[in-house]
Amino acid sequence: MARRQVGLRWGWHSYNAEVMPGAARKIVKRVAAVLDVVAPPPPGITILIYHRVGRRSAIEVDLPAGLFADQMAWLREHCDLVTLDEVLDRLPGPAPTDRSGEPRRPVVAVTFDDGTADFVSDALPVLTAHRVPVTLYVATDFIERGRAFPDDGIPLSWAALADAVSTGxxxxxxxxxxxxxxxxxxxxAVCYELDRSCDLIATRLGVHAEHFAYPKAVPGSSLADREVRRRFRSAALAGTRPNAYGATDPYRLSRAPVQFADDMAWFERKAAGGMRAEDVVRRVVNRWRYRGKSS
Ligand SMILES: [Zn+2]
Structure with a gap:
């Protein structure tokens, strides 16, 4: 049975911006902030994507532990932190307002991708301290076989993940x-990838995987989209923009990647649904990076 392993052909994280010089990245962030003022984002729920914590690698999505802790403390103080199930329950409704009709504080969900060991060793203690609910999307083959992720990513063990789940x-x-x-x-291959992953999560952890994230935020073929909709309650892509109330397909959730280059000021804007122009630049850069690739 031919099972194509197509995951590792292009660099791992489409959110990595090291192809863009630091000065250019700063300009993009400033322009994005100005555009947020000119055209404020629509009311919606922000979903953040994290990958790694601890800065053991030089990749853009590996955050220093202190920065991550500052971000979680800020979210706890300034935002309503919700689970992905709560996101899906709230999105079809209207934007929440207070008694005087003013928008309430930002609603934010935190997600992690891949399943590296630092999720339990570095991120989880902080998440627990601030009571931040989190969805972790795991690529199960790496955990099942103890296979290293690119960029020196040590995979989680099922036992460590089971302990993480037990925190609630x-x-x-x-x-x-x-x-x-x-x-x-x-x-x-599509059905194998989805079913094998769900089977392992059920067998090793005793939980049913209800949410899915497309690797590298590359949308699936129409067949894959259909198979994902049959199996899951939601599917996530990337996109630095809020998921608008009353106008979001739960199988096309936007998630804002949090990067090493995001200091607290930029992070706070992203959490509040801003920095959409950065997403446009990311997409253009990725189209250029992946040009000519057919597989
Ligand atoms: Zn991934």
Missing amino acids: LVTVGSHTHTHALLDRADPE
């Missing part, structure tokens, strides 16, 4: 089995 704060979702890109996998 961690929801485990699927990120395919081998971190496969579902826009180019054949039908058999």
